[in-house]
Amino acid sequence: MATQKQLMETLILEIASMKSKLPNGELKLIQKSLVDLEKGQLDIKDDVKGVQKRLFNPDNGLIVEVNKNTERMDDRDAKLGGWLKEIEHFHGIVAWKKNVQKGLWMIYSAVIGIIIKLLFWS
Secondary structure, three states, X not given: OOOHHHHXXXXXXXXXXXXXXXXXXXXXXXXXXXXXXXXXXXXXXXXXXXXHHHHHOOOOOHHHHXXXXXXXXHHHHHHHHHHHXXXXXXXXXXXXXXXXXXXXXXXXXXXXXXXXXXXXXX
């Protein structure tokens, strides 16, 4: 059987070996990094909430704006056929105007020719 002194020395050696194996200050660093990690996660959560509000806001969210833009584009595409007809009609009017101008220039030149003939060859 071991004496009390030997037991105390063994106990002191075991306590010393346990102290040497404990992380000196590492637990506080680990705890601080976990707290910082938790704060970062809360910040990310808040940022995600803000993005969700901007996306899904029923009044002026991004999805609502995209849907409004799509409706405007669909309306524009529906009216495009009418616009094309109006453009074709406009081109027809421009062509008619050019022909009328050519005819009027022919009439003007004929009238001027008649006036010159009456003045000089009569």
